Amino acid sequence: MSIETQLADFAVNSEPSPDALEMMRLSLMDWAVCCIAGREEPLAVILRDKGLSEGGKAEASVIGGDKLPAPRAAMINGAVSHALDYDDTHFAHIGHTSVGVIPAALVVAERVGASFDDFLTACLIGSEGAVRVGVQLGRDHYQVGYHQTATAGAFGACLAALRLLGADQAQAIAGIGLVSSKAAGLKAQFGTMAKPLNAGLAAEAGVEAALWAMAGMTSTEQGLQAFGVTHHGDADAAAFDGLGGTWRMLEVSHKFHACCHGLHAMLEALSEVSVDPADVVSVEITTHPRWMTVCNKPAPHTGLEAKFSYAQTAAMALVGGDTSAIAAFSDMVAQRSDLVALRDVVSVVTAESLTEMQARVRITLRDGAVLDAAHDLEAPMALEARAAKLMRKAQGLVPDADALWQVTDLASLAAILRA
């Protein structure tokens, strides 16, 4: 069976497990929080203004705006939701699934008047599909310079849209073929507005391709295969193993700190330690070597640089600062004398024996006592514990997290996002 046939069958027929759906619900809420918190970012304003000035059929909600045709709303919402880079991450996918998939599902759900449950199911099918396609494209695809959030994300967005549109098997294969001609996005954009834009382009590509397929557009039936050949895909034969039975979206990671993901394992480890900062003589962080070029700025000068600094964020955590708040990463924080003094006793060493998701911390106190802690971001976290942490994050980021958390219908969710 071709990989397109497998993916199409998955999009059309699969029935998610309850735990996977609950995880998807958490990712959905976290995504909505990112949307609301990011809706006045400069790129959000530019894309929304351009979209609204072009206008069109009011069928799908725009974050912080009005309604627009589904593909256009998907593009804007995808970009806006990734503006803060605070949404979920899937390390096997090598990217962010929600910012490509959920906007596509939302606009199509609104267009067809889907139930909240069908919408959530489509989100999960699209996200799971994005993860599997991301695994199939693999690390070579990422390393050469493609942005999996955008490329694999477009395929996931398309699967979500096809599910909500009630595609049959042939339509789903056509949709996968059509999105293979539209999926795009480069890592060279990191650090520019085009990084979040890539997420929006994924959402839009998925919606367009699905709508075209439903309208009878024809396409290659080997879309993903051709895409892998051209786009340096690994063609991982095991990528689709257990598809429809095993839900790899259960491995998704959520960001609980408004900084580089490479710092999160350390921050979680530090959260298990309680010390008086005045007693700290030294802090030793052990991390995977890959992070050293990513987030080891020893003496950041700005809030942005602080987001990529083990020393600075360790100091912030030790004094009890809230690293989940976006406002915590100000230029002033990078220059605060007590934090500067504390970050100067932090040293960072590496160990190949750790995974990229693991970190250890060792704190030596004035009295000679040594405190050790460690964290593995891949360690299972009970859904309830995760929900509680996400709720706390939401409360720090949006004015009315409780109302958002209680949403169980599409119209209310859409209204909150438009507001």
Next chain:
Amino acid sequence: MSIETQLADFAVNSEPSPDALEMMRLSLMDWAVCCIAGREEPLAVILRDKGLSEGGKAEASVIGGDKLPAPRAAMINGAVSHALDYDDTHFAHIGHTSVGVIPAALVVAERVGASFDDFLTACLIGSEGAVRVGVQLGRDHYQVGYHQTATAGAFGACLAALRLLGADQAQAIAGIGLVSSKAAGLKAQFGTMAKPLNAGLAAEAGVEAALWAMAGMTSTEQGLQAFGVTHHGDADAAAFDGLGGTWRMLEVSHKFHACCHGLHAMLEALSEVSVDPADVVSVEITTHPRWMTVCNKPAPHTGLEAKFSYAQTAAMALVGGDTSAIAAFSDMVAQRSDLVALRDVVSVVTAESLTEMQARVRITLRDGAVLDAAHDLEAPMALEARAAKLMRKAQGLVPDADALWQVTDLASLAAILRA
């Protein structure tokens, strides 16, 4: 100077030569003929219906329709204009330049109210840019499976749009960066509706990227370089030699026969021979070996197959049939007994000494006489001779070619295309 800086400078500052502009005018007219002739093709109907049902600001003309926002109209028009695959080809670019670039220039020209001259200049700058980017990406890019019409075409479309929008150097570099995240399209789509769709996606990507850049979206400044690395580009160092002074659009080829381009050199050679078909004993065609897997069906059964047959089209030419007419390639023609008898005396041989653009024909007559003819599609053709041939093609394809040919203002051209 980076390739992005060179391209941006070219888009912002270059002034085309009169002969290049005249060639562009011919390509524009030929493109418009393809639009009108193809506007009721199934994919044209699907895309137009979807676009019009989504609606939006009426700022740019849709072929055979109303007006829509510029990016949407660009996508529809690009796809419609390539529906018949009868538009121009640039063999160095390895693709079709007009179907990606002209739709982008047209919608932006309408949006900003440009003069016809400025529109034509933007078409040429975009087309020349598409050719140069196509050369820069090179044959590896094409061979691995990318569709240069779509990929290099998107860059060209963006340059045309940037010119009309009055971009400065920095905005042009941002536009090139943004289009590098959106340019896409696979050769795997050949033979499906997604092949012409790819041309439309190129036009749309170029318009979107240019509008985003003008609105202040930021992007990598090494967009084309990053695109080349990820997309198997050859990085031909000579691709931009003479940019702004030498116009490679003067090498563009136009299709004068409604069939595969591999047959055209033979058909042009046969047009120089005048024989009574009843006298023909044998016909030997000599062509480049690469065409043997492309267009050497010895006994086609359908009109579509006939478009890929040396024997059939040679027979049609020898009896004086009009191979420029789309209707000439009917299933009935493939089965006509006089043509079947004639095609059976045609043999096809190959010679590595020929280029892909050259063919030789040798006709042996009943009385023993031997007629030789040859043609090279790359041989210079005076602009007047080309114009006359394109005019004849237009007269066979559209109801009022004369009116189209005399258009010298944008509003009239747009009105003809909408009709």
